[in-house]
Amino acid sequence: MAHRHRKPHFTVREIVLLALLAALIVVTKMVLRMPIRVPGHSGVLWMAALVIGRGLVKRPWAGTMLGFVSGVLAVLFVGGAEGPLLWVKYLAPGMVLDLIDVLIPIGLEDRFLGTLAGAIANCAKLLSSTIIALLMGLDAGFLVVGLGASAISHAFFGGLGGWLGSYLLRRLGPILRGPSTAEVPIDTEMRMGA
Amino acid sequence: MSGGRNRALIVLGAVLVLLVVGAWVAASLLTPKDQYEVRVIDGTRVLASYTVEELQALGEAKIVALGKTEQGPSLIRVLEDAGVREFTRLIIRGAGVRDAGSIVLTHDQVTDEVIFDVANRGTVKIVSPDMAWGDRVRDVTEIVVEGAE
Numbered sequence: 001m002a003h004r005h006r007k008p009h010f011t012v013r014e015i016v017l018l019a020l021l022a023a024l025i026v027v028t029k030m031v032l033r034m035p036i037r038v039p040g041h042s043g044v045l046w047m048a049a050l051v052i053g054r055g056l057v058k059r060p061w062a063g064t065m066l067g068f069v070s071g072v073l074a075v076l077f078v079g080g081a082e083g084p085l086l087w088v089k090y091l092a093p094g095m096v097l098d099l100i101d102v103l104i105p106i107g108l109e110d111r112f113l114g115t116l117a118g119a120i121a122n123c124a125k126l127l128s129s130t131i132i133a134l135l136m137g138l139d140a141g142f143l144v145v146g147l148g149a150s151a152i153s154h155a156f157f158g159g160l161g162g163w164l165g166s167y168l169l170r171r172l173g174p175i176l177r178g179p180s181t182a183e184v185p186i187d188t189e190m191r192m193g194a
Numbered sequence: 195m196s197g198g199r200n201r202a203l204i205v206l207g208a209v210l211v212l213l214v215v216g217a218w219v220a221a222s223l224l225t226p227k228d229q230y231e232v233r234v235i236d237g238t239r240v241l242a243s244y245t246v247e248e249l250q251a252l253g254e255a256k257i258v259a260l261g262k263t264e265q266g267p268s269l270i271r272v273l274e275d276a277g278v279r280e281f282t283r284l285i286i287r288g289a290g291v292r293d294a295g296s297i298v299l300t301h302d303q304v305t306d307e308v309i310f311d312v313a314n315r316g317t318v319k320i321v322s323p324d325m326a327w328g329d330r331v332r333d334v335t336e337i338v339v340e341g342a343e
Contacts, residue, residue, distance in 0.1 A: 104202040116206045123213045133291060142289035142333050144224040146315040151217030155210060 010065075014057045017176070021053040022070035025090070029078055039146075040154030043122035044161040047093065051118055051165025054097040055108035056176055063101070067094020085132045092128035093121035108162075109169045118162015119155040126154045230317055232310070234276040234337045241339070242276035246312055255309050257323055264311040264321045269304055272337070282341030286320050289333035297331050310334065 010018075028045040054063040071087025080086050100117045101108070108114050126147075133143050233243040244252075252267040252275055273281070284304065287296045297320065299308070308325075310318040319332040 100206065104199075104206065106199050106202070110199070112203050113206070116203060116210060119210050120206065120213065123210070123217075126217075127213070138289065138291050142291045142317075144221045145317065145333075147221040148214070148218030149314075151214045155214055 010057070010059060010062075014059065014062070017056055018053055018062065018066045019069060021049050022066055022073055025049045025066075025070040026073040026077060029074065038153050038157075039150040040122055040126065040157045043118070043125065043154060043157040044164065046125075047118035047122050047158045047161030048165035048168065050093055050097055050121060051108050051114050051162050052169055052172075052176075054094070054101060055114075055165070055169040056173060058101075058107075060102070061098060063094035063097035064091065065094070067091040070094075082129065082132045082136070085136070088132055089125055089129045092124040096121045096124040108166055109173065111163055111166045111170075114166025114169070115159045115163040118165060119159035122154045122158020122161065123151055125158075126151060232272075232318060232334050232337065234272065234278065234339065236278070236339045241278065244272070246316060246318060249310055249318060250312060255306065257307050257309055257321070259321045259323045259325065260327060264309060266310040266312050266318060268306050269299075269308040269310065269320065269337075270306060272310065273304075273339070276337075278339050280341070281339045285336075285338040285340070286331050286334055287336040287338065288319070288331040289317075289335060292332050293328070293330060295331065297325075297329055 025046055028049070029042060032045065050063065050066060053066040057066075067090050068087065071090030074080075074090055075084055075086050078086070082089060097108070097117055100113070100120070104113060106113055108117060130143055130147070229245055231243045231245055232249065234241040249267050249272065252271050254265050255268045255271075256263060256265045258264075269284075273284075282301055284299045285296055286299065289295065303324075305322070308320065308322040311321050312318055313332065315333070317333040319330055320334055321330055
């Protein structure tokens, strides 16, 4: 059976998946405000969606793209103290997931990798947010008050989100991923194109 | 492969620990050593300034806002202590790190239920049952009094 190699660029299915997950990240941030007054708690759903997106679209820069699109949507629809630089806060976790996938290419379906990746990605969000605030000229003294505790809570909630994402990836991946182009025989594609 | 996977995960775990420890170290090194204060200002004059302990000594009011019990001195009590009898409006200013950084309260909005809640961070935030989550000002540093007699 002849098989096609995967194309180097994103397929329409992958772009749609990333766009939907980017929208999901922003909608969860806007609508699903959990009544937990602990910094970083939004990372549960945020990192879960990122891990799912990066796990489903196994291409270089997929996480960065997901982060960038959700960041642009967040600037337009969410807003925040970071102003137009808000997108950087969304981009950073996606870039971290891309980097982790390059360095440790075992797949985010692995629950331990998913958990650690989610935790680090959520901490990257905190770090980028702090750097943005410093660049905006906010008082560094106030920024760092409680930063240690905040880092722990970000790691915890991010890890929880990463674990949830990798769990859902294992369960839903085969359904959401659909038939891989690598597994579609040429004759099937010819019939579909006819 | 399993050994390589385990090693990679251990390295990743170490990176996570380093990030958290780095944040603790940064927080302990960069946190200002000078004492946090809330100042009551009338134009350019500083009418009074309070540390958190001094604010707590002004008495503690309890309110329920957004489903959570908050407690601390009421804004009215702080103004009385600072010698403010009349005003048309107040501007409560904060560090602006986690919120818009200021809120304007008219005379009518300043009730006994507007209080300064002492946060775990060792700073105060202004809350009231009628104040939306997004309107709260954290790390309050100044109370600017306008129209004072």
